[in-house]
Amino acid sequence: MSARTPLKFLSAIGLVAGISMLxxxxxxxxxxxIRYVEVVRNLAYLPSYVAIEKGFFKDEGLEISxxxxxxxxxxxxxxxxGNADITLVGPETAIYVMNSESPEKMxxxxxxxxxxxNFFVSRKPMKPEEFTWPSIKGSTVLGWRxxxxxxLFMEYAMRKGGVDPKKDINNITNIAVPARMGxxxxxxxxxxxxxxxxxxxxESSGAAYVLRSVGAEVGQVDYTVFMxxxxxxxxxxxxxxxxxxxxxxxxxxxxxxxxxxLGKLVVKYFPVVTPEQIANTVNRYRAVDLWRNxxxxxxxxxxxxxxxxxxGEVLKRDKxxxxxxxxxxxxxxxxxxxxx
Amino acid sequence: xxxxSTSAPDAAPDAAPAEASPLYxxxxxxxxxxxxxxxxVQIAALVGFFVLWEVAPRAHWVNPLLTxxxxxxxxxxxDMLSKGELLYHTWVTVEETIVGFVFGFGGGxxxxxxxxxxxFAYKVxxxxxxxANAMPKTALAPIFYIWLGDKYSIYGIAIAVGLFITTxxxxxGFNEVDPNKVKLxxxxxxxxxxxxxxxxxxxxxxxxxxxxxxxxxLSLVGVIVGEFQSSKAGLGYLIVYGSQxxxxxxxxxxxxxxxxxxxxxxxxxxxxxxxxxxHRQ
Amino acid sequence: xxxxxxxxxxRDGAPKVEVRDIGLRYLAESGETEALRRINLGIEAGExxxxxxxxxxGKSTLLSLIAGIMPPTEGNVLVDGVPVRGPNxxxxxxxxxDFLFEWRTIIENVMIGPEIQGLSLKAARExxxxxxxxxxxxDFMNHYPNQLSGGMRQRAALARTLVTGPDVLLLDExxxxxDYQTRLTLADEVGVxxxxxxxxxxxxxxxxxxxxxxxxxxxxMSRRPGRIRAEHQIGFPSLGPKRPSxxxxxxxxxxxxxxxEIWNELDIHIGA
Numbered sequence: 001m002s003a004r005t006p007l008k009f010l011s012a013i014g015l016v017a018g019i020s021m022l023x024x025x026x027x028x029x030x031x032x033x034i035r036y037v038e039v040v041r042n043l044a045y046l047p048s049y050v051a052i053e054k055g056f057f058k059d060e061g062l063e064i065s066x067x068x069x070x071x072x073x074x075x076x077x078x079x080x081x082g083n084a085d086i087t088l089v090g091p092e093t094a095i096y097v098m099n100s101e102s103p104e105k106m107x108x109x110x111x112x113x114x115x116x117x118n119f120f121v122s123r124k125p126m127k128p129e130e131f132t133w134p135s136i137k138g139s140t141v142l143g144w145r146x147x148x149x150x151x152l153f154m155e156y157a158m159r160k161g162g163v164d165p166k167k168d169i170n171n172i173t174n175i176a177v178p179a180r181m182g183x184x185x186x187x188x189x190x191x192x193x194x195x196x197x198x199x200x201x202x203e204s205s206g207a208a209y210v211l212r213s214v215g216a217e218v219g220q221v222d223y224t225v226f227m228x229x230x231x232x233x234x235x236x237x238x239x240x241x242x243x244x245x246x247x248x249x250x251x252x253x254x255x256x257x258x259x260x261x262l263g264k265l266v267v268k269y270f271p272v273v274t275p276e277q278i279a280n281t282v283n284r285y286r287a288v289d290l291w292r293n294x295x296x297x298x299x300x301x302x303x304x305x306x307x308x309x310x311x312g313e314v315l316k317r318d319k320x321x322x323x324x325x326x327x328x329x330x331x332x333x334x335x336x337x338x339x340x
Numbered sequence: 341x342x343x344x345s346t347s348a349p350d351a352a353p354d355a356a357p358a359e360a361s362p363l364y365x366x367x368x369x370x371x372x373x374x375x376x377x378x379x380x381v382q383i384a385a386l387v388g389f390f391v392l393w394e395v396a397p398r399a400h401w402v403n404p405l406l407t408x409x410x411x412x413x414x415x416x417x418x419d420m421l422s423k424g425e426l427l428y429h430t431w432v433t434v435e436e437t438i439v440g441f442v443f444g445f446g447g448g449x450x451x452x453x454x455x456x457x458x459x460f461a462y463k464v465x466x467x468x469x470x471x472a473n474a475m476p477k478t479a480l481a482p483i484f485y486i487w488l489g490d491k492y493s494i495y496g497i498a499i500a501v502g503l504f505i506t507t508x509x510x511x512x513g514f515n516e517v518d519p520n521k522v523k524l525x526x527x528x529x530x531x532x533x534x535x536x537x538x539x540x541x542x543x544x545x546x547x548x549x550x551x552x553x554x555x556x557x558l559s560l561v562g563v564i565v566g567e568f569q570s571s572k573a574g575l576g577y578l579i580v581y582g583s584q585x586x587x588x589x590x591x592x593x594x595x596x597x598x599x600x601x602x603x604x605x606x607x608x609x610x611x612x613x614x615x616x617x618x619h620r621q
Numbered sequence: 622x623x624x625x626x627x628x629x630x631x632r633d634g635a636p637k638v639e640v641r642d643i644g645l646r647y648l649a650e651s652g653e654t655e656a657l658r659r660i661n662l663g664i665e666a667g668e669x670x671x672x673x674x675x676x677x678x679g680k681s682t683l684l685s686l687i688a689g690i691m692p693p694t695e696g697n698v699l700v701d702g703v704p705v706r707g708p709n710x711x712x713x714x715x716x717x718x719d720f721l722f723e724w725r726t727i728i729e730n731v732m733i734g735p736e737i738q739g740l741s742l743k744a745a746r747e748x749x750x751x752x753x754x755x756x757x758x759x760d761f762m763n764h765y766p767n768q769l770s771g772g773m774r775q776r777a778a779l780a781r782t783l784v785t786g787p788d789v790l791l792l793d794e795x796x797x798x799x800d801y802q803t804r805l806t807l808a809d810e811v812g813v814x815x816x817x818x819x820x821x822x823x824x825x826x827x828x829x830x831x832x833x834x835x836x837x838x839x840x841x842m843s844r845r846p847g848r849i850r851a852e853h854q855i856g857f858p859s860l861g862p863k864r865p866s867x868x869x870x871x872x873x874x875x876x877x878x879x880x881x882e883i884w885n886e887l888d889i890h891i892g893a
Contacts, residue, residue, distance in 0.1 A: 073583045080403050096586040101397070102405035147585040174490070174572040182486045314585055520720045526690045528737040528785070529708035538733065542724045619765040620723045 031063040032239060037084040039075045040177075041068050041269065043196035043281050044117035044290060045088060045224065049266040050257075051250035060242030070177070072148070079229060080104055085236075086228045086243060088112060090149045091297075091305050092314075094227055094326040099319050107233060108327045110226040110244045110335075111292040112251075115215030116153035117223060118144075118193040119284075121208035123184075131211045133161025137168040142184055142192030146173045149223065150214075152312035154193050157217035159311065184208070196281045197273045204277070213288040220289070221308065222301045233328070244331040248295045248339055255293050259283055295332035299323040408592040416589050430597055432574040433563055437605075440498020440559035445552060447499065448506030453536065455507070456514045473504035478565045485570050494566030494574075501562035502555040509554070513547025514540050546620065549613045556605050564598070575601075635702055636663035637821045638789055643686060644695035645679070655846040656682055660696070662840065662849065664821060666788070669812075671824040671832035674842030674850075675887055680825045683847065684791050687823065688714045700789065710738055713787035718798040719778035721766040727753065727777050728762040734785040745784060752780035756810075772803040779811060783818075790815065792824045796831070805868060808835060812867045829887075833879045834867035841886045851886050853879060 034057075038045060051057055057064050067084070069075035075089045080102060087093075094106045122131075136158075143165075144150035151173060155165040165171055175183050181198050183189070185207055193214060194202065202208040215223070226247065233240050254262065259282040263275030270278065285291060302323050309315035390410055397404035404412075420426040455462040477500045484493040484500070517540050525539050567576025575594045582591030640662040647654040656679045664670050672680045685691045687698050689705045689712070698705040700712065713734070721730045728749055735745035753762055756776040758769075766774055775795065782790065795811070796804040812835045815822050826832050832839045833855055843850040857864070857873045870876065 071584070073586060076586070077406055080406060097405060100405040100586060102403050103400045104403060145584055146581060174570055174577075175485075176482070176569045179482045179485045179569060182482060186486055518720065520716055520718070521722065523690065524714075524716060524720050525733070525737060527688050527708055527712075527714035528734045529710065530737045534737055538737065539722070542722065545724065619767060 031058065031061055033063045033065055034086060034239065034243070035067070035084040036064050037067045037069050037075050037078050037087045039069055039072050039087070039089040039224070042117060042224075043266075043270065043273075043278065044113050044285065046262065046266055046278075046282070046285075047112060047247065047250040047254045047291060048088060049269050050254055050262065051246045053265050054250065054253065056246035056249045057243070060246050062239065062242050062246065076106075079106065085232055085239070086226060088224055088226055091222060091225050091227075091302065091326070092149060092309060095306065095309070095315065095321050098321045098325055105230045106227045106326075107230055108225045108227045108297050109233065109240055109329075109331045110247050110295045111222050111297045111332070112226065112247070113215075113222070113224040114220045114289055114292045115218055115223050116150065116157075116213075117195045117290060118150050118154065118214045119195070119199050119210050120154070120157070120191065120193055120212040120214055120217075121199070121202070121210050122191050123189065123208065126209050126211060128211050133158060133163050136191055137163060139190040140170040140172060140188070141165075142175070142180065142189030143171045143173045144180075144193060145177065147312070147314045149308075150193060150195070152308050152314065153214050153218050153221075153223070155312055156308045157212070157214050160217060197270050197277070200273055200277045200281060213284075213290075215290060216288040218308070219304070220301065221304045222292070222297050225297055237331075241331050241334060244295055244335045245339055248332075248335040251291065251293050251295065252339075254291055295335055296329050297327050297332070299327075302327060405586070405588060408588040412589040413593040413596065416587075416593050420593075426597070429574055429578055429594070430601065432571075433560075433567065433576065433598070434601060436494050436498055436563045436566070436574065437556070437559045439495050440562055441502065441552075441555045443495070444499040444502045444559060445506055445555050447503050448510055448551065448555070449548075451503075451507040452510035452514060455511050456536070456540065457532065462511070469504055469508060473508060477501045478562065481565055481569045484566070490570055490572075493570060494563055497566040498559045498562040502558035505558070506551045506555050509547060509551045510544065513544035513551070516547070517543035545616060549609070549616065553606070553609055553613075556609060557602070560598075560602055560605070637666040637668075637701065638662075638664040638687060638823070639699040639702075640683070640687065640696070641699065642696035643683070643693045643698065645682060645686065645691075646694045657686075657693075658846040658848050660847070660849060664823060666821050667819050668838065669816065669822045669824070669836045670838045670840060671826055671836040672840045672842060673826060673829060673832050673883065673887065674847065675844045676827070678842045678844050679847030680842055681793050683842075684714070684793050684823065684825050688712055688791050690714075710785060711787055712789045712791060713782045713785060714791045715778060715782045715793065715795045717794045719766070719771075719774040721774055721777060721781075723766050726763050726765055727758060727769070730766065730777060731781045731784050734781060738785060740785065748786070749780060749784045752783055753777065756780060770803075771799050772807055775799060775803075775807055776810075779814070787820070789821045789823070792822060792826075794826050795824075797827070809866050809868050816864075829880055829883050830871060830876075831867075833876060833883070834870040839879070839883060841883055851883075853883065855879060 038048065052064055052066070069078055069087075069089075072089055072093055075084075075087045076093050076097065078084045079087050080097070091108060094108055097104075097106045143154060158165045158169075163169065172183075172189060175188075180192075181194070181202065184192055184194075184202060191211075192208070194208070199208075199210070203210060226243070228240060259279035260275060262282050263278035267273070267275045267278060306315060306320045310317055310320070393407070394409045394411060396402050397407050397409045417426070420429075455465060477497060480500075481493070481497055484496045487493070488496045521539050521543060522535055525535050530538065563574070564576040564579075567574040568580050571577040575598050578594035579591045579598075582588060582594060640660050643657055643660040644655070645657040647656055660683060672683065674680050682691070686693050687705070689698070689708045700709055721727070722733070725733070728746070731749040731753065732742065732745060734740075735742060735749075750759075750762060753759060756779065758773060758777055758780070761769060761773065761777075766777070769777065775798075778795075792811075796808050799807060808831055822836075824832070824836060837855055839853045839855060840849060841851045841853070842848065857870060857875050859874050860870070864870075
C-alpha cells in the first residue's frame with residue numbers, strides 16, 4: 001500500500017461525511033423552515049402528521065422539519081438550547097421550566113390531545129365490562145418512568161378507582177421506555193399501560209387485553225400540547241400563528257375524516273402498523289374523545305393537571321404556577337376566529 | 341592464566357557521585373520549582389472550572405436549567421450523604437463495575453489462554469471475535485435486558501463491553517512474550533502448561549495491566565448504560581431520574597460523583613501497575 | 622606443523638553425542654527449503670567442539686535438533702546411545718542472549734531449570750547459590766536482572782545452564798550479544814570453567830578466533846543446505862603441555878595457520 005492510499009481513503013470518507021451534512025442543510029426556498037420536535041412518536045399525535053401530509057403547514061408558508069426527542073426532558077433541552085423552534089410535549093414541561101432558574105420560559109399556545117393517550121391492559125383474557133380497579137390489588141403493574149405523565153395519570157386513575165398505587169400494587173417503574181414492550185412480552189407484569197402503536201401490536205398478537213383508557217378514567221386534562229420559548233414567540237408571532245392555524249385545520253379534518261383515509265395518510269410515520277390497524281386506533285381514540293377539536297388550552301384543564309402532579313408528589317403545592325404564566329390563548333383564539 | 345574465582349564483578353550501573361556540586365543543587369531546585377508550579381496550575385484549573393460552573397449559569401451565560409451549578413448541587417449532596425442514600429447509590433454502581441471488570445477480565449484471560457493453547461481454535465474463532473469486538477455492545481442494551489432481566493443485564497453489559505477487546509489484547513500479549521524465553525523453557529523440557537505458567541503469563545503482566553485499565557473504563561460505561569436502561573438504583577439511575585423530573589442538580593451531582601469514582605479507580609490501577617512493574621525496566 | 626584434516630570424526634568407543642545422517646527440511650505454503658543435508662558428527666565425552674559456518678548455514682538449527690526441541694526430517698541424534706525424542710536433562714542449552722526473566726530475581730532465574738524438571742529445589746538452590754558466588758554474583762542473588770550489566774547477566778545465565786548438572790552443553794553464540802571486551806573476558810572465563818568441570822561442549826559461533834582458541838575441534842559447515850565441509854583438530858604443541866587461557870592462545874604460532882585455513886573454507890568473498 002503506497003503512502004498516498006491512506007490519504008485517499010481518508011479524503012473519501014471526509015467527502016462522504018461532508019455531503020451527508022450538506023444534504024440536511026436548509027433549502028433556500030420561499031417557505032420558512034421550522035424545526036419541530038415531538039416528545040415521542042405516538043399515533044395519538046395523528047392530527048400533527050395530518051397537518052404535514054395535507055399541506056396545511058405549507059399553506060401557511062411553513063416547511064416542517066420533524067424530529068423526535070424520545071423524552072420530555074430531552075425535548076426541553078433541545079428547545080432551551082435553541083436547537084428547535086416548536087415542540088409537542090406534556091404541559092408539565094412549561095411548569096417545571098417556570099419554576100426553574102432558566103431565564104428562558106416556555107409557553108403553551110395550542111392543544112392536541114385531550115387526555116392521557118395510554119390504555120390499561122391485562123395479560124389474562126378479561127372483558128372490560130367485568131373489570132374493576134380494586135381487583136388489581138396485590139398484582140404487578142408495568143408502569144412508566146417515575147414522575148412521567150403516563151405514570152402520574154395512571155396513578156391518578158387508580159386512586160379514583162380506589163387503589164393506592166404506592167401500597168396496593170407492585171409497580172414496575174424502572175424500565176427504559178424502548179424496552180417496555182420487550183419486558184411485557186417476556187412476561188413482566190400482570191397489568192400495564194401502553195400507547196399506540198405498541199398497543200395494537202401486543203393486542204393483535206393476543207399478548208394483552210385492553211381494559212380501560214386511562215384518559216377516559218381521568219377525564220379531559222390536556223396531556224400533550226404545543227409550546228415554544230417566550231422569546232421565540234415574541235420574535236415570530238406570524239410563524240406561531242401559522243402553525244396554530246394549520247393544527248386547527250388538522251383537528252377539524254381529523255374529527256370527521258374516514259378512518260381508513262387517515263390510516264393511509266399517516267402510515268408512513270408508523271412502519272410497524274398497517275392502515276387498517278391505524279383505522280381501528282382512530283375509532284378507539286374517538287370513542288374516548290382523545291383529540292381536542294379546539295386549539296385553546298383552558299384554565300380548568302391546567303388546574304387539574306397541576307393537581308395530578310401534586311398527587312404524584314412531583315410538584316409541591318406552594319410551587320403551583322399561574323395559568324397566564326404558562327399558557328397564551330391569543331394564537332388559538334385568532335385561529336378559531338379566522339378559520340371556518 | 342585462569343584464576344579460581346572470576347574477576348571482580350562489573351560495577352552496578354552508574355551510582356550518584358559522593359557529594360552534590362552547586363550545579364547539581366541548583367538543578368534539583370529547578371526541578372522542585374517546576375513540580376510545584378505544575379501542581380499549582382493544576383489546582384488553579386480545577387478551582388477555575390468550579391468557579392466557572394458556578395458563575396456562568398447564575399449570570400445566565402448558559403441556561404441554569406441545563407447545567408445546574410455547584411451551590412445548587414451541594415445541598416442535595418449533603419442531604420443524600422446524611423441519609424446514606426448517596427453511599428448506597430454509589431456502592432450499587434461501584435459493585436456492578438467491579439463485577440463487570442472482574443468477570444470481564446477473568447473471562448478474557450480464560451478465552452485468551454484457550455486461544456493460545458489451541459492454534460486451531462484461534463483460527464476458527466478469530467473472525468467472530470473481530471466482529472464481536474467491532475459491534476457496539478451498548479447498542480445491544482435492550483436485548484440484554486430481555487435476555488437477562490433487571491440486574492443481570494447490567495452485569496452482562498458491563499462484562500460484554502470489555503470482554504472481547506480484553507481477550508484480543510491478552511492473546512496478542514501472550515504471543516508477544518519473547519519467543520526466546522519460550523525456547524529457553526523448552527530446552528529444559530517444559531510442557532505446554534509449564535510454559536504458560538512460568539513464561540507466558542508472568543511475561544504478559546504489562547499487557548494484562550494495560551487491558552485492566554481499558555476494562556475498568558469500559559465496564560463503568562457499560563454499567564451506566566445498563567442503569568440508564570433499567571435500574572432502580574445507582575448513579576446512572578440518579579442521572580436519568582434527575583433529568584426526567586428536571587432536577588438537574590441531582591443529575592449533575594451524580595455525574596460529578598461518577599467522575600470522582602472513575603478517577604479513583606484509575607489511580608488505584610496506576611499505583612498497582614507501578615508496584616508490579618517496578619523491576620521490569 | 623600443519624593441522625590434520627579429518628572427515629567423520631568417529632573414534633574409539635561410543636561417542637557421547639552422535640549425529641547420524643541428519644537432514645532437515647522446512648515446509649511452508651510457498652515451498653520447501655532444505656536446511657541441513659546428511660550431517661554426520663560424533664562428539665566424545667569431555668570434548669569441546671565448535672561449529673562455524675556462514676550465516677544461514679543451519680548451525681543453530683543443528684544445535685536445536687541436538688537439544689531435542691525440533692525433530693529432524695531424516696536421521697537421528699543419539700545421546701549416550703539413546704535416540705533423542707525431546708529435550709533431555711543431560712543436555713543444557715545456552716542461547717545468544719541471557720533472556721533472564723525480568724520478573725524473577727537472579728537466584729529465582731537460576732532455579733527455572735530445576736523447577737521445570739521437577740528436581741529437588743533445596744539441593745538445586747544450594748547449587749545455584751554456589752555457582753553464582755563462584756561467578757562473582759554472590760551479592761546480587763536477590764537483585765533483578767535490570768540491575769545487572771550485560772556481562773553479569775550472561776554469567777547468571779551460565780549458572781542457570783549449569784545448575785541442573787548437565788553432561789553436555791550446547792552454546793549458541795552465547796557471547797554475540799555482548800560488547801567486545803566483555804565478550805573476550807567472558808569467553809575466557811567460560812572456557813576455563815567448562816574445561817575444569819569436564820563438560821562435553823558444542824559451541825556454535827561465527828567468530829573463528831573464538832572457535833580456534835576455545836575448542837579442541839572446529840567443524841566447518843557449508844552454506845545452505847548445510848553440510849559438513851571440513852573438520853580441524855586444534856592443537857598448540859608450541860605452548861607446551863599446560864593449555865593457557867583462550868586469550869593467550871591468539872598469540873600462539875599455530876593460530877594464524879588455522880585461521881587462514883578455516884577462513885578460506887568459509888568461502889567469504891571480500892573485494893574482487
